[in-house]
Amino acid sequence: MNYVISGTDYYLVNAEVEKIKKIYAKESVDIVQYDASNIDLRIILDDANMPSFLADYKMIIINYPLFLSANGKLDDDLQYILLQYLENPNPTTILVFVLHQALDSRKGLVKQIKKLCDVRNIEEINVNDFKRMIVAECKKHKLQIKDDALSELQNRLPLDFENLRHQMDKLIDYDGEITVNVVKALVTKPLFGTNDKDHLLFTNAILAKDMETCFAMWKDLCIINKEPYSLIGLIASQFRFMYQVKYLHNQRYYARDIAQYLKNTDFLQEAMDIKQ
Numbered sequence: 001m002n003y004v005i006s007g008t009d010y011y012l013v014n015a016e017v018e019k020i021k022k023i024y025a026k027e028s029v030d031i032v033q034y035d036a037s038n039i040d041l042r043i044i045l046d047d048a049n050m051p052s053f054l055a056d057y058k059m060i061i062i063n064y065p066l067f068l069s070a071n072g073k074l075d076d077d078l079q080y081i082l083l084q085y086l087e088n089p090n091p092t093t094i095l096v097f098v099l100h101q102a103l104d105s106r107k108g109l110v111k112q113i114k115k116l117c118d119v120r121n122i123e124e125i126n127v128n129d130f131k132r133m134i135v136a137e138c139k140k141h142k143l144q145i146k147d148d149a150l151s152e153l154q155n156r157l158p159l160d161f162e163n164l165r166h167q168m169d170k171l172i173d174y175d176g177e178i179t180v181n182v183v184k185a186l187v188t189k190p191l192f193g194t195n196d197k198d199h200l201l202f203t204n205a206i207l208a209k210d211m212e213t214c215f216a217m218w219k220d221l222c223i224i225n226k227e228p229y230s231l232i233g234l235i236a237s238q239f240r241f242m243y244q245v246k247y248l249h250n251q252r253y254y255a256r257d258i259a260q261y262l263k264n265t266d267f268l269q270e271a272m273d274i275k276q
Contacts (some may be wrong), residue, residue, distance in 0.1 A: 002086060002095040004068065004113060006103045007122030011161035013100055016122055020096055027096075030055040031066065036097075037064040041078050045085050048093045059094040068097065068113070070104040079109050086116040130159050137168050145171075145178040152180050156189045203238040 003020055007013045030052040034044050044062060052058040066072030074082070089095070095117075103110055103121065113119070125133070131154050134148070138145055145153070153171075156167045157164055170186045171178055205213040241262075 001276065002089060002097075002117045003104070004097040004099070004117045005122065006068070006099040006101065006120070007124070007161075008101065009122060009124050009161070012122045012125065013098065016120055017096060017098055020094075021059070024057060024059065027057050028055040029057045029059050031059045031061065033061045033063060033066055036062050037066055037072075039123065041074070041082060045081060048085065048095060049090050051090070051092055055094050057094060059096060061096045061098060063098050065099055066101075067085055068099050068103055068107075068110055069101040071101065074109060074233045083109070083112055083116070086113065117181065125159060130157075130164075133161075134164065138171075140167065141172050143171055143178055144176070146180070149178050149180045149183050151185060152183045154185045156183065158217045203235065206235065 001259050005013055005020075007016075021029075032047065034047075038045065044060065048058075048060055050058075067074035067078075086095075097117070103119070105111065105114075134154055134157065135150070138150065153167075157167060167187050171183075174182060174186065176182075202214070202217055205217070244262055246257055248261060253261065
């Protein structure tokens with residue numbers, strides 16, 4: 001069996017690769033890794049066709065197969081060679097394509113590969129699931145942490161498993177009950193502007209009239225040398241989005257239909273056409 005693992009969460013994608021490795025852990029497996037962005041795919045497929053001399057099976061992990069994303073492409077000859085191999089693979093070789101991006105399902109090559117491989121798209125974890133993960137980690141390590149300190153910890157951690165593990169190591173080494181002040185002293189709060197979901201936090205702060213938070217975010221942008229005036233466009237896009245959702249909701253659209261409609265339609269242009 002050959003696999004394609006894709007997703008934007010580095011930790012979760014790698015965890016899925018480890019699961020695949022465990023499937024073959026009982027067998028004698030030789031693991032080889034390639035960087036497809038720097039090595040000709042022909043070389044990788046030649047290796048795939050060669051039996052392992054040291055084990056019963058060979059697992060080839062192909063990192064950065066950008067030709068499966070929107071940011072890369074493969075010429076027609078290489079596409080043909082790849083599909084020919086996948087249609088008749090070496091039974092003692094397991095290919096694992098590892099893409100830390102989204103698959104471009106519009107590509108004909110990707111559509112074909114989906115028929116020939118076990119394709120696993122790893123979804124990003126949501127905020128609530130991540131908070132439950134933090135609670136579970138605290139219980140696992142038997143940390144004495146107050147409820148308000150736990151809330152502060154959750155607010156300080158972005159949706160990043162690697163960072164979670166790093167920050168938990170600091171708390172595990174602390175001797176005593178963990179309070180809010182301990183969390184603030186040990187756990188670094190990410191600067192505003194470094195998280196993909198920061199625009200939601202800023203808009204929420206505006207709606208809540210929380211000027212202290214707004215000005216703190218503004219100062220963070222200055223620290224990381226980002227243009228604060230970019231917030232104007234950010235705020236405008238978020239309020240436009242909220243207006244669109246409210247308008248469609250008032251038109252009795254269901255949540256699923258609203259999401260699909262906004263995805264496929266230039267809402268503003270259509271509204272202007274209607275007015276004309």
